[in-house]
Amino acid sequence: MSWASFISTLLFLLLVVGGTTPAVSQSSEASEPMCYDWGEASGGAVSVLEGEAGWLSCPLFSHPSVYNYTSTQSAGHNFFWYRVPKGHDLEQPIPYSWRISRDRDRLWLQPATANDSGQYICMLSNKSSCSKIAVRLTVLRPDEVVRDQDCEPPVAVAPTPTFIAFQMGGFLDCPHLKDARKMADGETKVTWSHKCYKDPLVSYRQQKGDRLQIHLMLGPYQGLYFCRVQYERTGRTLHFTRSINVSAVSPPFFQKLPSILHPGKDQVYAVRQNADVALVCTGLFPYLESSWEIWWTVDGKTLDKLDQHRFSKTNRQLEYAYGDRKEETVLLIQDFQAEDLHREYNCSVRNDRGFETRRAQLEEEVLLPSLELGCGLAVTLVLMLLLFVVYHVFWLELLLLYRSWFGTDERHTDDKEYDVYISYARNSEEEQFVLSTLRSVLENELGYSVCIFDRDSLPGGTITDETLGFVTRSRRLLVVVSPGYACRGSQALLELQAGIDSMALGGHLRVILVQYKPVQRQGWVRELRRARVALVLVRWQGDKSRELTSRFWKRLRVELPVRRVGSTRGGEEEKQLGLMRLHSQNSTNSQTGLISNTIKEPQKILNSAA
Structure with a gap:
């Protein structure tokens, strides 16, 4: 649950113990207790498949270490469930029966029907105060459930993620099986299936009791596993279906140290002044059941400790394969200045096995006059095209002009x-x-x-x-x-x-x-x-x-x-030619x-x- 829910629960505890917290709503009569309405729970609606067994848990008891059901009962508090049916506005009491029953803070629907959809409110009260919170229930028909394959059974609850290392084994336990055992009158029966194939599971997989054992994890064994829980209660057979998403991950005996893929050891970032600069860092984190982190530091300080708002970062996941994740963090520097060139920029990665850091080397980019070069190239190409056209059309005139200026008169070089x-x-x-x-x-x-x-x-x-x-x-x-x-x-x-x-x-x-x-x-x-x-x-x-x-x-x-052509001849030359x-x-x-x-x-x- 979020910090807001945790603080709300803590305030409620203070209200119950000391009664000093101000009331959110107060009755017109002084004898009626003050009541706190926390609205609808932020965890989202609870989904149950029509015809299957389901239940609602009161969100007031989400933090049992701070406040639990047993302590409230010992302190003399009363616990109630109400509901607002779908399409209605007023709260209505819940008529308990063999199908709808209450067990401690849970409301059981065995089985759920379409009319059960709506808003349910759990309230805890004593003579001086009360607190209530709502949770929404959605009952889905089987044809309303999205499935990857038609042969897969419909499941209203999101799959539970599970990781098993390659070449190793593990056990799969059906989610909420312990809850069913509390309500069952006898033994429970669990049936497993994977990729539309039902029991018996062969090869390196085997069901032992209610659990499914994978002796040796292989690539084809990944995907959704479905478990169907069946039990007896008050002479009626009930059931519900859950799913587990099994993913294969790298074995633990591989090296699990984090590494920086980018930037390289000798890589240099080219930056420009008065422009936005983005420094990209990519880290590889092998699979571990532990935390991991990737971050930037500027002059040894993380970005949240810098007093300049020009620095920010964005993170995203580039790749996820067999538990190994490739993460990217981008350091954004707005309006890059000359003094920023002399700062120290380090990218760091860390998990439970190790730590690595690498410095980003910057150099100022030499700006080429692209506009001037482009214009000059365009002018040159146009001139070349014009010269080509002129030469193609007037090449004879140009050749004659050249000969008239630089040509040699053969009369001076031979005796013809x-x-x-x-x-x-x-x-x-x-x-x-x-x-x-x-x-x-x-x-x-x-x-x-x-x-x-x-x-x-x-x-x-x-x-x-x-x-x-x-x-x-x-x-x-x-x-x-x-x-x-x-x-x-x-x-x-x-x-x-x-x-x-x-x-x-x-x-x-x-x-x-x-x-x-x-x-x-x-x-x-x-x-x-x-x-x-x-x-x-x-x-x-x-x-x-x-x-x-x-x-x-x-x-x-x-x-x-x-x-x-047109050159004047001397008088003697003209006469000699005439003779x-x-x-x-x-x-x-x-x-x-x-x-x-x-x-x-x-x-x-x-x-x-x-």
Whole structure:
């Protein structure tokens, strides 16, 4: 019983002995005794199963060492039972009969019925004073009892916990058996069952008389055991059922010293100033039939002795297995200050076998500017994404800009005569494209020196030698690929082979493919199919590529030598270029007839080249 009940009983004893305690309620007439009403007992309602024997004990005699039934009777006190039936407000006397009887301070119901539910009041009085307290009775039907399995018998009273160590034995005694023996007219009979299995119990369990003996405790023997007590009274057979919850625990020969699992010996807690800090301590307590304790101390003082309210603790059970318990206590420090860093924090555990303590080591946490780092990382990622998008969309413009600033003019590093040599199929549609568009833009707009065999070769020369010479003296070989390139151009094939061989031998010549019209791969000549993986292909897209700012010209400028568009030329350079173009034009006009006759004999040229 709680301290409140103990103090109440002590006050009642003082009232009975000396009569000096003030009355709680007083009758209007001076001759009537003062009566103390303690209300309803705090122990909760008493539950009895319908059809079984049950009883009520008066809570006034909960502390027999202070006050018991025998002493009250010797002092001349009278003892009475009253009841307030369920659904009523007035007290009624109890009609005693063969079914309802009183034995000392107990009221027996043999058996209990549903109408017995209600509030029962026990009163102790003499001529000068009285005291009474109420207890509630609940009679349950069998179908109202919660059971783990349907085969288990219904029990209205909570199970009695019992612990038996592994590999050891013990006895089970049915609860309240001694009370039944007092009321029985003869012998009592006890029947045991476990997990829906009734007698006879086998293996390491055996019933001896009214007791159940477990010779060797094993894991399957845990759980609820049910005992049914049967006895005779006034010619009637009565019974009640009780349950015992048996748990297996670790054997006593194991080490039973408590230990601290957390914090470890070298563990350090990181703390921050002006923040709430939680120090966690976990202790392991092996099973013992004794008390145990886990607590924190700050500078050698328990928390109840500290004058600072910033320190508090919370306890909870983490695990319970076979009697061994793992407990956790958390020391909470509100608004952690700099001086708290120099305090001594110890966690301690103790039971009847031993004691252990461990100090919590603290260090101030170095705060990282998480917000600044997060913002900086976000900005960096956004900038990287923007740069990626810009480069993906404007990579040609960026590359051209870089070349214009840091690129090296190849005219200062080699002795080549021409920047570009253009190879194409003669007498085809792409010839007009080469002469009127490609050559014009390269020479007039971009400032490149262009070599075209039909224009720049001298009359009377050998085509093979002239072609090889032009290719060797050029920095780039522009091959205009079209459907007619593979079938019409023996001259073009010679130029292509010469360019590929020069590129393969490690020369300074680079071959660039310009696709004038789409060509299926199977329509390409053998030399192009072999070298395509190592060559750059720039596609002409008709009207979309005519502007100098189109992707075609930007892509082509990336592959050609470095030249700055729009740069001013000196007067002498401009004149020399004009004279060179005029001379080239005259040479082209004088050679037109010879070149035309030469191109018409492709087989002869191939034999000569071979």
